[in-house]
Amino acid sequence: MNLHEYQAKELLKKYNVPVQEGIPCNTPTEAEEAYRQIHTQYDSKFAVVKAQIHAGGRGKGKIAGTEQRGVAVGKNAEDIKTIAQNILGGTLVTIQTGPAGKLVNKVLVAQDVYFEGPSPVKEFYLSILLDRTKGQNVIMYSTEGGMNIEDVAHDTPEKIFKEWIHPGGLLQAFQARKIAFNLGLSGEAFKNCTKFVTNLYNAFTGLDCSMLEINPLFKASDDKIIAVDCKMNLDENSLMRHADLIT
Ligand code: ADP
Ligand code: MG
Numbered sequence: 001m002n003l004h005e006y007q008a009k010e011l012l013k014k015y016n017v018p019v020q021e022g023i024p025c026n027t028p029t030e031a032e033e034a035y036r037q038i039h040t041q042y043d044s045k046f047a048v049v050k051a052q053i054h055a056g057g058r059g060k061g062k063i064a065g066t067e068q069r070g071v072a073v074g075k076n077a078e079d080i081k082t083i084a085q086n087i088l089g090g091t092l093v094t095i096q097t098g099p100a101g102k103l104v105n106k107v108l109v110a111q112d113v114y115f116e117g118p119s120p121v122k123e124f125y126l127s128i129l130l131d132r133t134k135g136q137n138v139i140m141y142s143t144e145g146g147m148n149i150e151d152v153a154h155d156t157p158e159k160i161f162k163e164w165i166h167p168g169g170l171l172q173a174f175q176a177r178k179i180a181f182n183l184g185l186s187g188e189a190f191k192n193c194t195k196f197v198t199n200l201y202n203a204f205t206g207l208d209c210s211m212l213e214i215n216p217l218f219k220a221s222d223d224k225i226i227a228v229d230c231k232m233n234l235d236e237n238s239l240m241r242h243a244d245l246i247t
Contacts, residue, residue, distance in 0.1 A: 001234045004052045006108045008232035015203035017196060019227045020218070022110030024052065031084035034109035035077045046112035048073050049083040051092050053102040056215075056231060057148070061094030063087060064101055070094060073112065080109060095148070113228060117221025123228075124183050125149050126197070127213035128204045131164065139163040139171075139201070141179055145216040171201040188223040196225040208238030 003011070009019040021042060023034035035047045051058050051070040058070030063086060070092045074080035084107050093101035114121055123146035131138040142160045144152045153160055161182050163175050173194070180193035196217075204212045211233040218228045234242065 001236060002054050003232045003234065004054065004106070005050065005230055006052055006106070008230040009227065011207055011232065012200070012203055012227060012230060015199050015206060017199045017203055017227060018192075018224060019230070020048075020110050020113050022048075022050070022108040025084065025107050025109055026088070026105065028081045028084040028088065031088075031107060031109050032077045032081040035074070035080040038109060038111050039077075042111040044111040044113075045115070046073050046075055047080055048110045048112060049080060049087060050108040050110055051087050051104040052106040052108055053092055053097070053104055055092075055094055055096040055102055056229075057094035057096045058092060061092050061097070061101075063090035063104075064093055066090070070104075084109070113218060113220050113224075113226055115221060119189075119219075119221055119223060121221050122219040123216035124219070125152070125215045126179075126200070126217045127211070127215070128201065128209070129211045134164060136167055137165040137201075137204070139165070139175075139179065139197070141183065141217075143183055145218075149215060165201070171198055173198075185219065189219050189225065192223060192225040193219075196227075200227075207232075207242065208235045209233060210235045 006024040012019050025031040025034050038044050038047050049072050061070045068086040072083045074083050087104050087107055090104055091101040092104050125145040126141040128139050140162050142152055144159050165171055176194040176197045179197050180190045185193050209232055213231040214227045216228045218226045
């Protein structure tokens with residue numbers, strides 16, 4: 001079962017994985033209200049409207065017949081309302097939906113985490129899945145985040161790292177440190193990244209995920225590590241154990 005970004009982020013929070021916070025909205029008026037809440041609660045000047053569909057590539061995709069992108073930054077409440085109006089009820093066409101696109105019934109109004117600060121922001125890629133050939137979970141990660149990972153794998157395969165986990169075991173502390181190191185992090189960002197990866201791996205196993213992808217995995221200018229986007233696939237066989245998740 002595939003979850004929407006807003007559902008996946010709610011689950012990650014239960015495992016203390018920091019996420020770009022947001023409020024799911026069904027109408028432009030709700031989106032406007034959500035902006036005010038986000039603006040106050042997270043001291044976020046801007047906000048981002050994100051179409052909730054079961055496909056990626058939303059940032060580059062467009063609502064059919066318009067120039068509206070599926071992920072768009074708004075500067076104030078009015079802006080957010082207009083963007084939500086343009087997206088809701090529209091058909092979003094992305095590289096992953098095919099030409100027919102997908103109808104958007106919900107948007108996530110999310111905090112802006114790309115604010116300027118003491119250190120530059122960075123976008124990484126990280127995913128966890130079962131490597132069937134080895135019968136081991138593997139964490140795949142790259143410094144080249146925010147873009148199509150298939151392109152990175154094709155053009156610069158040396159920029160994709162892999163870390164295999166001992167079957168039935170936990171992610172070891174040295175493995176979490178290796179990942180943070182290979183992503184080029186240091187200081188607070190390094191510590192935050194090892195915690196992030198450890199908690200994310202616990203979420204993967206605890207929720208019986210068959211796939212968990214964070215792209216971008218984000219380093220904010222205050223060195224926090226945050227899941228800006230999340231694609232989560234739950235193992236169909238384990239749904240019985242997680243009936244509470246299906247709302
Ligand atoms: P998708 O993968 O479906 O395109 P993402 O959630 O990954 O959707 O968002 C696409 C891109 O939008 C991100 O890679 C990022 O560059 C940009 N983005 C997301 N949130 C913000 C934000 N708060 N401020 C600026 N850009 C953002
Ligand atoms: Mg993404």
